[in-house]
Every structure is written in structure tokens, then in C-alpha cells.
Amino acid sequence: MMMDKVILGDNQFFAVNHLSDERSRQQAIRFKENQAIIDVLDIAIDCGVNTFMCTTHDRIASICDHVRKNPEKYKDFKFHPCMPYAHKYANAVTELGIIGTLKAYIPGNILSVASKAGIAYMRKDFPSLMELLVDAEMKMFAGTKTPVIFLQNVITDMLMGLGMRELLVHFAEYVKKKYNADAGFITMNMPHLVDLCEEEGIKNPVICSSINKIGFRMSPSIEKYEEYLRSDKEFRPIAMQCLAAGALGAQEAMEYVCQFPKIESVLFGASSRAHIQQNYDLINSLLRP
Amino acid sequence: MIKVAIIGLGKMGMSHCAILGGHPDVEVVAMCDTDSLLQSAFKKLTHIACYTDYKLMIDETKPDAVFVVTPTRLHYEMTMYAMEKGCHVFCEKPFSLTLEEGYQMVALAKVKNLVNQVGYVNRYFGTFNEMKRLLATGIIGTPFHFFGENYGPVVLKKKGGTWRSKKVAGGGCLMDYAAHILDLVTYITGQTITGCRGTFMPSIFSSEVEDAVYSTLELENGLRGQLAVNWSDPVHRKATTSLKIEGDKGKLEADTTTLKIFLNEANEAEGLEKGWNVKYITELTPQVYFNLRGEEFSQEDFHFIECIKNGDTKGNRCTFEEAMKTDSIIHKLINDNQ
Incomplete structure (x- = not known):
């Protein structure tokens, strides 16, 4: 099934701003309460947006609770979970080490042979350990719609760089089997990843990457991106960072992105009604009109 | 191809390993870490040779360059050994625990005319x-x-x-x-x-x-x-x-x-x-x-590789x-x- 053309992201809620640390702090203050996030989601739904792409940040759990409690209101609402919330693990690895982090985040006792976790750990069965981590991250979404489940770029690109391709393949197979979801991969290196998926037999993957007029965060080059977006290679692109972290105006940014009909969805972050409506209208009218 | 070996596969070591893995002119030939979980992950999932003894790794794989990404107190012996064997060295920050050891490493890099860089990103x-x-x-x-x-x-x-x-x-x-x-x-x-x-x-x-x-x-x-x-x-x-x-x-x-x-x-x-x-x-x-976690981390590693390719042992940025x-x-x- 095709994804929605327009997807709302969550960076604005969690003080992620690629252009300004100061703006990050302002966002952290505005979205201190979960209700402030829910209010923006409701505005987005009102504007026509029905897919919310979010990291598996602890605070998303309470958003999921709210959605579960109001099934009628959110009957068309879909989450695109992106895992893991990398800073949680990065900070944990610094503080606890790798084993300490696994102990902290894998459900069950990894040192007990009586659990799936323990057996997987003892056998150094990495695909199984990955399944456990995926399950831990997915727990908060139980009972909501999650048609596509994403690996964050830092993990996708790390596994790609290390040559641990088997885990990318296994992720795709596992989310299909366990969650009946399509696998999505966020990456800073879209052309490299498209090639990898082709070589490893990951069929028609959802690939979310920066796509913008000024070539920001598009490795190895904007030319290579454009070549792949015009090719008949089998992948389902989602464009993110279309505004290049705010360096481009909405109109010119969306005109650039929407010239590629291959792009299935456009992801953007915004927290005011005016911005959400403007982006929604632009994408809806410009992308495969 | 420039052959690189990495000592220490913690957070930064992994990061260097993946970034270098994405470089078209680099082959990561070996890693060294004493952690058994990492050892098996690399053995099972990659083509990188795995060692627990860095000296053996350097002797056997003869890399062009070594990344020393271990706790600071280990930098000296590892960096000195790698340079003695003629390897260019990228060492993570902070560089050394004692000034005396630090100056010895500076001196040896000069004598051996090797590219040397510290990871101030x-x-x-x-x-x-x-x-x-x-x-x-x-x-x-x-x-x-x-x-x-x-x-x-x-x-x-x-x-x-x-x-x-x-x-x-x-x-x-x-x-x-x-x-x-x-x-x-x-x-x-x-x-x-x-x-x-x-x-x-x-x-x-x-x-x-x-x-x-x-x-x-x-x-x-x-x-x-x-x-x-x-x-x-x-x-x-x-x-x-x-x-x-x-x-x-x-x-x-x-x-x-x-x-x-x-x-x-x-x-x-x-x-x-x-x-x-x-x-x-x-x-x-x-x-x-190739971008793993920001252009700066890629540029840092790629700059080191460029210096090696150009034989530039003096123009390094750090x-x-x-x-x-x-x-x-x-x-x-x-x-x-x-």
C-alpha cells in the first residue's frame, strides 16, 4: 500500500533543530508537556495529515496512550516508528558500556539462560538480540497502526559502513513477520543504500533521506541523488529535510522535491497551524498532482 | 587501497570503523578489542579480521594506518608500537596521560615521517x-x-x-x-x-x-x-x-x-x-x-586518509x-x- 503523501515528523517536539541550538532550547520549553504535542498532532489531523513519523523517545509512549484511548478520533492515524532513539543508547554506552546498555534495554535477564534474551546473548545470536531490541522499542505502539517501521540513520549507516548487511536484511524480514509492517531505512547515504538493498535482495525498500535543492546532507552528491530519483531502481523514497533545516522557503523547497514523482511521501516538521497547512497544501498539490 | 586497522571498538571506534568502511579508497582489514561480544559480532557479521592482541594484529595484517581508539592510558604503547612498525597513526583525544609520553610520540612521528592526527573533531x-x-x-x-x-x-x-x-x-x-x-x-x-x-x-x-x-x-x-x-x-x-x-x-x-x-x-x-x-x-x-553522524566526523577521517594518499606528513590539521x-x-x- 502507498504511504500518505504528507508525513509529519517529530524533531520539533524533542528539541532537535539542525540550524540552531538556541531554537532547540525554545522548543524544549514549548513542548515540555505532552498535551502540547497532542495539540499539534490534532491540528495536523485537522489539516489533513494522518501519518506521524516519530522516534521511539520515551515521551511518545504517552502519545500512544492518548491515541489508544480515543480510537474513533484517531481511526485513520498512523505512526511510523523510527528506532532507536539514538541518544538514549549513545549516552548509555558512554555511561554503562555496551554490555551494560544491553542489560538495561533488552527485556528479560540477558545473563539468565532461562530467557530468550539470555539464550540469544549466550549464543551471541545477533539477529535474535536485534529482535529483542526491536520488540522493546515497539512495545509502546501496541494497539496502534504502524504500517512502516524505520531504522534510524545512525544505525542504518553504521551497519552499512561496518558491512553488517545481514542485520539490515534481518530487520526487514522481522518487522514484516512480527508486525506485518514494511521496513523503512533512514539514511544520509541514499544511493549507497539503494545499491546495498538491490545486492542483498531487500525488495522495494522504503528509504527516507534528506532531499533538498541545496544538497544538504545528501551523500555522496546531489547529482547522484537526482540520478537515482529519476531512475527505475526499485525503492520507495521519502524526502526529509526538504527545507534544508530552514535554509529554503517552503514554496521553492517543495517545488524542487515534488519534481520527482518517484518520491512517495514528504516528511516535514512544523508546530504551527499555518506552517502545517502551508506544507500540506504545497505537497498535496505539487507531488503527483 | 589504504589498509587500516582499528584498536578499540567502543563508541568512537565503531564510528571510525563504519566511516572508513564507507570510504572508497580504504579497506578496514582488522580490528582489535578484548570484548567477547564485539569479537563475535565482527567475526559473524563482517569480513574484518578480529584480534585481541594489537601487536599480533599489526604484525600479521601490516596495515598502512592504525586508529588508536582506546582509553587514554593505552595510547602511548599502542601508538609507539604502530609507528615503530611504520604505520601512520590516528589517535583519539585526549592524546596522552603524561607530557613525557606525549613528546616521545611527537618525536617518533617526526623521525619516522608518518602522518599523525588526533581526533579533535x-x-x-x-x-x-x-x-x-x-x-x-x-x-x-x-x-x-x-x-x-x-x-x-x-x-x-x-x-x-x-x-x-x-x-x-x-x-x-x-x-x-x-x-x-x-x-x-x-x-x-x-x-x-x-x-x-x-x-x-x-x-x-x-x-x-x-x-x-x-x-x-x-x-x-x-x-x-x-x-x-x-x-x-x-x-x-x-x-x-x-x-x-x-x-x-x-x-x-x-x-x-x-x-x-x-x-x-x-x-x-x-x-x-x-x-x-x-x-x-x-x-x-x-x-x-559517506556520512555517518555528521559531515565533520567523515571529514576528520577522510582528511587523515588524504594526508596518507598525498604523502603529506606535515600538513595535517590536528x-x-x-x-x-x-x-x-x-x-x-x-x-x-x-
């Missing part, structure tokens, strides 16, 4: 490089004060388990976090930090090491400024680094995303207006072939010798705190 951010360039043009006149800050949420609870919380291993906020700002001040001003006063380093959660570092620093040209670093700051989602420099004609304020320029008068040559001007990372960031400037002031800060 701030030197590769577009915003900081633009700040350095503008400062050198004299755009803010004569600087009279700077303020370097680094905050992050590394240690937020009592008790911590890794080497970063152990003084003898080279842990602590001073070595781990403050070192970045000390290096950045050195890099951007082109001046060695020669002294410090009024240093205090409180422990907030850690029992063995300091969690914050505050001091007044003095540069060789007499410029003074403050250092404020805290790795137990829950306000920040990730490490936040910034430097401000004030002069009699304006000021420069840079962090990793933005460079703000305030000028008392417009500067036509630079196309900058009177008052505030802002330059963003989007216009200051060159594209990289040589061992440069890093010794930071090691030297670290020791002065420790003394001043006592």
Missing part, C-alpha cells in the same frame, strides 16, 4: 572554520575576551561503570569534555593557552572524577577568557559546544550549527552588515562521500604536536585546581 565543523577564518582577517578588531562552553548529559547519576569515570584511565570531564574546548580555542585563535587561574572542578555525581570544569585561561598573546564545561547537565539532549570571542570592532559566536557575527561597522569585503549577521551550517558544510598543546594546559588546570 571540532576542527572540522564549517561554523568553527569560518569563525577561524574571519578572526584571522581582523574583522572584530583586537579581541579582548573569549568564552568557551561545552555541556552535555553524559553522567546524570551517581555510579558509573566505564573507564570514563576512572581517573587513572584518563576519564573525567576535564579529559573527556573540556579537552574539546581547549583544543578549539587553540585552533581558532592560533594561540597556545599558556596559563590558567581560579580553576575549580566540582564533582556532581561521580565519586572519582570531576563532572565540571571552570577556569580563566590566558593565551600566549595575552588574550584571556573563561572556560565552562559540565558533562552532567541534563538540560542538553547531546553535547553542546560553543565559543564566543569579543573584540573592539565586533564579536563572533559559534556553535556547531550557527555562526553569529556582530559588527560595529559593515564590512563590504565580506558582505557583512553592521549589527548581527548569521551564517548557518547549511552554507558552510561541504558534501562528503597533529600530535597540536594536541600536546591541549595536554599541556590540562596538566596546568589540574595543578591550578589543587
Whole structure:
């Protein structure tokens, strides 16, 4: 099934701003309460947006609770979970080490042979350990719609760089089997990843990457991106960072992105009604009109 | 192809390994780590040869270059061994635990004519490089004060388990976090930090090491400024680094995303207006072939590889010798705190 053309992201809620640390702090203050996030989601739904792409940040759990409690209101609402919330693990690895982090985040006792976790750990069965981590991250979404489940770029690109391709393949197979979801991969290196998926037999993957007029965060080059977006290679692109972290105006940014009909969805972050409506209208009218 | 081996596969080691794996002219031939989980992960999932003895790894795989990404107290023996065997060395920061060891490494790199680099990644951010360039043009006149800050949420609870919380291993906020700002001040001003006063380093959660570092620093040209670093700051989602420099004609304020320029008068040559001007990372960031966690980390590694390819053993942006400037002031800060 095709994804929605327009997807709302969550960076604005969690003080992620690629252009300004100061703006990050302002966002952290505005979205201190979960209700402030829910209010923006409701505005987005009102504007026509029905897919919310979010990291598996602890605070998303309470958003999921709210959605579960109001099934009628959110009957068309879909989450695109992106895992893991990398800073949680990065900070944990610094503080606890790798084993300490696994102990902290894998459900069950990894040192007990009586659990799936323990057996997987003892056998150094990495695909199984990955399944456990995926399950831990997915727990908060139980009972909501999650048609596509994403690996964050830092993990996708790390596994790609290390040559641990088997885990990318296994992720795709596992989310299909366990969650009946399509696998999505966020990456800073879209052309490299498209090639990898082709070589490893990951069929028609959802690939979310920066796509913008000024070539920001598009490795190895904007030319290579454009070549792949015009090719008949089998992948389902989602464009993110279309505004290049705010360096481009909405109109010119969306005109650039929407010239590629291959792009299935456009992801953007915004927290005011005016911005959400403007982006929604632009994408809806410009992308495969 | 340039053959690279990596010693130490912690967070930074993994990062280097993956970035180098994405470089078209690099082959990561071997890794060395004593952790059994990592050993099996690399054995099962990659084509990289796995070792637990770094000497054996270097002897058997004969790499062109070695990345030393271990706790600081191990840098000396590993770096010296690799250079003795003729390998170019990239060593993570902070460089050495004692000055004597540091100077020996500088000397050997020179004798052997090897590319040598230390991992101060701030030197590769577009915003900081633009700040350095503008400062050198004299755009803010004569600087009279700077303020370097680094905050992050590394240690937020009592008790911590890794080497970063152990003084003898080279842990602590001073070595781990403050070192970045000390290096950045050195890099951007082109001046060695020669002294410090009024240093205090409180422990907030850690029992063995300091969690914050505050001091007044003095540069060789007499410029003074403050250092404020805290790795137990829950306000920040990730490490936040910034430097401000004030002069009699304006000021420069840079962090990793933005460079703000305030000028008392417009500067036509630079196309900058009177008052505030802002330059963003989007216009200051060159594209990289493979991006793992920001262009700066790729550029840092790729710069090292470029130096090797070009046989350039002197033009490195962060040589061992440069890093010794930071090691030297670290020791002065420790003394001043006592």
C-alpha cells in the first residue's frame, strides 16, 4: 500500500533543530508537556495529515496512550516508528558500556539462560538480540497502526559502513513477520543504500533521506541523488529535510522535491497551524498532482 | 587501497570503523578489542579480521594506518608500537596521560615521517572554520575576551561503570569534555593557552572524577577568557559546544550549527552588515562521500586518509604536536585546581 503523501515528523517536539541550538532550547520549553504535542498532532489531523513519523523517545509512549484511548478520533492515524532513539543508547554506552546498555534495554535477564534474551546473548545470536531490541522499542505502539517501521540513520549507516548487511536484511524480514509492517531505512547515504538493498535482495525498500535543492546532507552528491530519483531502481523514497533545516522557503523547497514523482511521501516538521497547512497544501498539490 | 586497522571498538571506534568502511579508497582489514561480544559480532557479521592482541594484529595484517581508539592510558604503547612498525597513526583525544609520553610520540612521528592526527573533531565543523577564518582577517578588531562552553548529559547519576569515570584511565570531564574546548580555542585563535587561574572542578555525581570544569585561561598573546564545561547537565539532549570571542570592532559566536557575527561597522569585503549577521551550517558544510553522524566526523577521517594518499606528513590539521598543546594546559588546570 502507498504511504500518505504528507508525513509529519517529530524533531520539533524533542528539541532537535539542525540550524540552531538556541531554537532547540525554545522548543524544549514549548513542548515540555505532552498535551502540547497532542495539540499539534490534532491540528495536523485537522489539516489533513494522518501519518506521524516519530522516534521511539520515551515521551511518545504517552502519545500512544492518548491515541489508544480515543480510537474513533484517531481511526485513520498512523505512526511510523523510527528506532532507536539514538541518544538514549549513545549516552548509555558512554555511561554503562555496551554490555551494560544491553542489560538495561533488552527485556528479560540477558545473563539468565532461562530467557530468550539470555539464550540469544549466550549464543551471541545477533539477529535474535536485534529482535529483542526491536520488540522493546515497539512495545509502546501496541494497539496502534504502524504500517512502516524505520531504522534510524545512525544505525542504518553504521551497519552499512561496518558491512553488517545481514542485520539490515534481518530487520526487514522481522518487522514484516512480527508486525506485518514494511521496513523503512533512514539514511544520509541514499544511493549507497539503494545499491546495498538491490545486492542483498531487500525488495522495494522504503528509504527516507534528506532531499533538498541545496544538497544538504545528501551523500555522496546531489547529482547522484537526482540520478537515482529519476531512475527505475526499485525503492520507495521519502524526502526529509526538504527545507534544508530552514535554509529554503517552503514554496521553492517543495517545488524542487515534488519534481520527482518517484518520491512517495514528504516528511516535514512544523508546530504551527499555518506552517502545517502551508506544507500540506504545497505537497498535496505539487507531488503527483 | 589504504589498509587500516582499528584498536578499540567502543563508541568512537565503531564510528571510525563504519566511516572508513564507507570510504572508497580504504579497506578496514582488522580490528582489535578484548570484548567477547564485539569479537563475535565482527567475526559473524563482517569480513574484518578480529584480534585481541594489537601487536599480533599489526604484525600479521601490516596495515598502512592504525586508529588508536582506546582509553587514554593505552595510547602511548599502542601508538609507539604502530609507528615503530611504520604505520601512520590516528589517535583519539585526549592524546596522552603524561607530557613525557606525549613528546616521545611527537618525536617518533617526526623521525619516522608518518602522518599523525588526533581526533579533535571540532576542527572540522564549517561554523568553527569560518569563525577561524574571519578572526584571522581582523574583522572584530583586537579581541579582548573569549568564552568557551561545552555541556552535555553524559553522567546524570551517581555510579558509573566505564573507564570514563576512572581517573587513572584518563576519564573525567576535564579529559573527556573540556579537552574539546581547549583544543578549539587553540585552533581558532592560533594561540597556545599558556596559563590558567581560579580553576575549580566540582564533582556532581561521580565519586572519582570531576563532572565540571571552570577556569580563566590566558593565551600566549595575552588574550584571556573563561572556560565552562559540565558533562552532567541534563538540560542538553547531546553535547553542546560553543565559543564566543569579543573584540573592539565586533564579536563572533559559534556553535556547531550557527555562526553569529556582530559588527560595529559593515564590512563590504565580506558582505557583512553592521549589527548581527548569521551564517548557518547549511552554507558552510561541504558534501562528503559517506556520512555517518555528521559531515565533520567523515571529514576528520577522510582528511587523515588524504594526508596518507598525498604523502603529506606535515600538513595535517590536528597533529600530535597540536594536541600536546591541549595536554599541556590540562596538566596546568589540574595543578591550578589543587
